[in-house]
Amino acid sequence: MKINLVFIFCLFLTFCPLDAQIINEIPLSDRVTGYRIDVKLDTDSKTVKGSMEAFWVNKSSDTVPDIQMHLYMNAFRSNRTTYFREMGGSPGNNDSDLGWIEIRSLMDENGVDLLPSMEYISPDDGNREDKTVARILLPIPALPGDTVSVRIDFETKLPSRIRRTGYTGDFYFVAQWFPKFGVYEPAGMRYSARGGWNCHQFHANSEFYSNHSVYDLTLNLPVEYFTGSGGKLISEKTDGEMKTLVYRAEDIVDFAWTAWPGYSVFTDRWKNVDITLLIPGSRVKQVERQFAAVKYALQYLDQNVGPYPWPHLTFVDPPLIGAGAGGMEYTTLFTTGSSLFMPEWRHYAEMITVHEFGHAYFMGILASNEFEEPWLDEGVNSYWEERIMDNYYGSNSGLINHRLLKVSDKSSARRGYSSSPVRQTVSNNEYSWNYPHGTYYMMSYQKTAVWLHTLAGIIGEETMDNVFREYYRKWAFKHPSGKDFINVVNEVVQKEHGARFGPDMNWFFDQTLYGTGICDYKVIGFSNRKYRKPEGKTDTADAIANEWPDTDSLYTSVAMIERAGDVILPVDVLIHFTNGDEILEKWDGKARYKDYTYTGYREIDWVKIDPEFRITMDVNFNNNSFTEEPQRAVLHRLVNRLLTFIQFYLSIILL
Numbered sequence: 001m002k003i004n005l006v007f008i009f010c011l012f013l014t015f016c017p018l019d020a021q022i023i024n025e026i027p028l029s030d031r032v033t034g035y036r037i038d039v040k041l042d043t044d045s046k047t048v049k050g051s052m053e054a055f056w057v058n059k060s061s062d063t064v065p066d067i068q069m070h071l072y073m074n075a076f077r078s079n080r081t082t083y084f085r086e087m088g089g090s091p092g093n094n095d096s097d098l099g100w101i102e103i104r105s106l107m108d109e110n111g112v113d114l115l116p117s118m119e120y121i122s123p124d125d126g127n128r129e130d131k132t133v134a135r136i137l138l139p140i141p142a143l144p145g146d147t148v149s150v151r152i153d154f155e156t157k158l159p160s161r162i163r164r165t166g167y168t169g170d171f172y173f174v175a176q177w178f179p180k181f182g183v184y185e186p187a188g189m190r191y192s193a194r195g196g197w198n199c200h201q202f203h204a205n206s207e208f209y210s211n212h213s214v215y216d217l218t219l220n221l222p223v224e225y226f227t228g229s230g231g232k233l234i235s236e237k238t239d240g241e242m243k244t245l246v247y248r249a250e251d252i253v254d255f256a257w258t259a260w261p262g263y264s265v266f267t268d269r270w271k272n273v274d275i276t277l278l279i280p281g282s283r284v285k286q287v288e289r290q291f292a293a294v295k296y297a298l299q300y301l302d303q304n305v306g307p308y309p310w311p312h313l314t315f316v317d318p319p320l321i322g323a324g325a326g327g328m329e330y331t332t333l334f335t336t337g338s339s340l341f342m343p344e345w346r347h348y349a350e351m352i353t354v355h356e357f358g359h360a361y362f363m364g365i366l367a368s369n370e371f372e373e374p375w376l377d378e379g380v381n382s383y384w385e386e387r388i389m390d391n392y393y394g395s396n397s398g399l400i401n402h403r404l405l406k407v408s409d410k411s412s413a414r415r416g417y418s419s420s421p422v423r424q425t426v427s428n429n430e431y432s433w434n435y436p437h438g439t440y441y442m443m444s445y446q447k448t449a450v451w452l453h454t455l456a457g458i459i460g461e462e463t464m465d466n467v468f469r470e471y472y473r474k475w476a477f478k479h480p481s482g483k484d485f486i487n488v489v490n491e492v493v494q495k496e497h498g499a500r501f502g503p504d505m506n507w508f509f510d511q512t513l514y515g516t517g518i519c520d521y522k523v524i525g526f527s528n529r530k531y532r533k534p535e536g537k538t539d540t541a542d543a544i545a546n547e548w549p550d551t552d553s554l555y556t557s558v559a560m561i562e563r564a565g566d567v568i569l570p571v572d573v574l575i576h577f578t579n580g581d582e583i584l585e586k587w588d589g590k591a592r593y594k595d596y597t598y599t600g601y602r603e604i605d606w607v608k609i610d611p612e613f614r615i616t617m618d619v620n621f622n623n624n625s626f627t628e629e630p631q632r633a634v635l636h637r638l639v640n641r642l643l644t645f646i647q648f649y650l651s652i653i654l655l
């Protein structure tokens, strides 16, 4: 397409700034899109207004007739938008409550007005009241290799009731606020069978599928505001009652920022990463704990997955009035959620910090399509969050470490999955907004984390870490799909274990990720029968009596195991005898029933399935063991159930 040289020169200045402004000498990603945004925060009208220059490079071999952009702030325009239809509730009824974005002007690089060729589309649900995606027909289609550049004047009104984004009083959290390109996918690549723009509407569940981009933001706002963003602060100039900040971010998938006069700002450093924390002044006691949590997460993911590639990181603990902004991720910026009452034994705020930071890897670096395979972000991230929490805060007390109650993060997720009444829902072929009966959270977060722990239990944690190292090495900044992850698992397992688990691990994913089955292995019981001597006329010699001459002390013992669920996984069975002997049986877990029979001068006194708790997916741990004294066993099971119940409700109350 024809390019205006003056405009391109401006873009060159924009996206290849002076050396001092470049953060990474070598780009981390292919930077298909870039944004230079210049806006002013108007604290009276609660708007962010200004202009933006943006580009998209057609890296496909297709001739593309249009561009598609997210206008996500329109999700807060009325209660008829797709977001509110899915979420319930309302943005409010007054103009001051609503959130919206208006495109005031839209031009291409030749100064051609593109506004008349812009239309709102609703590719996900056809909802005409939803204006969160715009399609703009280009005057000349973009040929392979072309760069499409646009200049947009826009005004964004922030909603008053903060749901991820908005304002309350003088607190602002500004996310999903500017026109942003969708992802153009050539046919057959990753998520797209037909090829074209992958540009989903704004939904109640899931937020991201975006290009890695360069952002240059110039922000004008009143001097008394403290700000933080996903970018690195390049310059700050004060002019009377206003100040102008310039931020730059590279190779991130979204750009958000916050402003509030009440923040206290703290800084710390981990390796070459400058960490900034914005927190209400009243919570300064939490600063040390928050920095410790984020540094644990940096350390653990760096060691077991791959390096954190940006030299800066900002996290925000919103004040109570802005709590709706808490617990969200924007790659190099994330929000946590602590409070004034934070006893040492409760680690929920740390858990939020570790979780939201972890998204920098799975939503930020790997950047899969969260709308179409939410488990690749939320589930994988939950798995790592649980490992980090239990590693640093105690294997049985990652969440709560009180002398009366200890709760690990891993067991908390498992309890969520195993106690859910709708855990059989299929976890694939479902867009994030289509999960039935409110199962999105359970399927995308908890079930995924549980089967990832189970996979680690089967292939070993060392192999699991190598899977993630290879996944990172191969797919960082390239938007992998679920199949890409599975292929990495298959390659690494094959390399480290040969054919021990079969030609590939697809049998595992078919059952756990793509299947609906329940996993439940159960000890039915055991028996110890005195050896019966031959009576009557027998034709053959008694082989057993030959081997075990003292037949009076001889027992035939049988341990009886059942596969009560449909899921088939290899499982260990530990049989313990009265004389202290133990036998560990490696069972392929396939048959419905399995008996283990032993002869000897000993009786079985207990049987335990999966003694090392590798099969986290097993929904009922209470039937995994059986002891000699059934009455005690029943009592033990009842106490166990009661404890689980108390633990569950206490953990909710304590939250």
Ligand SMILES: [Zn+2]
Pocket: 355, 356, 359, 378, 381
């Ligand atoms: Zn998350």
